[in-house]
Amino acid sequence: MKTEKHINPINGYLAIIALLLSIAFLFFGIIENHPFDAILAAVLICLILKGFIIISPNSAKVLLLFGEYKGTIKQNGLFWINPFFSRTSLSMKARNFESDKVKVNDKMGNPILISVILVWRVEDTFKAIFEVDNYTGFIKIQTDSAVRKLAGSFPYDHFEDEKATITLSTNFDDINAALENEVSERLEIAGIKVIESRIAYLAYAPEIAHSMLRRQQASAVVAARHKIVEGAVGMVESALALLSSKNIITFDDDKKATMVSNLMVVLSGDSETKPVINTGTLNQ
Structure with missing residues (x-):
């Protein structure tokens, strides 16, 4: 498989000097009445003019000679190439x-x-x-x-x-x-x-986006509930341990179960709880 081939063109400013000399030769042929020299100079001027190319930064010229790939020019500036080359411009910019x-x-x-x-x-x-x-x-x-x-x-x-x-x-x-x-x-x-x-x-896709959103919301709710319950259990455990260590109240199994149930409802519930004041015993 062929790949890119770089070629070095002729400096365009040297070609400008050759162009000026050809123009001078043309005038000399006309003035001195040398038609062959004038025709030769005119043809040379046309060939030189056709060979000029200008390449801007981040641009390239792909050159062909009668369908055959000859190379690519990536240098920037004014150049002169074979006037019979066909040229394809290509941008190298991102x-x-x-x-x-x-x-x-x-x-x-x-x-x-x-x-x-x-x-x-x-x-x-x-x-x-x-x-x-x-x-x-x-x-x-x-x-x-x-x-x-x-x-x-x-x-x-x-x-x-x-x-x-x-x-x-x-x-x-x-x-x-x-x-x-x-x-x-x-x-x-x-x-x-x-x-x-x-x-x-x-x-x-739109046809399943709503269902997937509900699934994600449900998963988020479950995860949040898990965290809430986990935190509530820890708070209940700390509360019971603190009450027992300070000898504020002595719990039997029934009172402890009631206390745990009430605290879990308060800590894990969605809605705001309304306390009920018990003026009797804890079992009433």
Whole structure:
């Protein structure tokens, strides 16, 4: 497989000197009535003018001679090349590409919406021009394909796969690294270098988003309840131990059970509790 070949063009300012000399030779032929010299000078002037090229920073020129690849110029400035070379300009600047939101299934089969941002630039001009038909379109299609493969390789979160070490919604560094490797591998044939690749949007598809939100809310409520009960048990234990150590009151098993029940209701309840003052014994 061919790759990019660099060539060193002639300094354009030297060509300007040759152009001025040719113009002087043309006038000499006209003044001295030497038509052959004048025609020769005119042809030479046309060839010199056609050979000038100007290359801006972060740009390149791909050169062909009658369909044969001759090389690429990446230097900046004014140059002169073979006037019969055909030239294709190519930008070497870094560019952004944001994919459309695509609906794919994650590893567990849940439909999700995902899009990515890709920062890329052309690295090999020969591959970009001659190995693919349209490298910008090639980037779009291959990026979408890489996103679909990535989404199908990992679960969205830990709710469906509790044993998963990497998920799309939590391990962003690992997911972005995997995406960058996948896209880079696909775009190598087009001579494209991936500078950065990251997920720009990630969410459940609308048809299951509400159900997944309720599931997450339920899990959050269960986790919160677990913490509340755990804290309430510790507070009850401390209260009973403190009352016993200070000999404030002596509890038998029935009184202790009643005390624990009341404290758990007070500490674990959702609504504000309203105390009832007992003016009799504790058992009444």
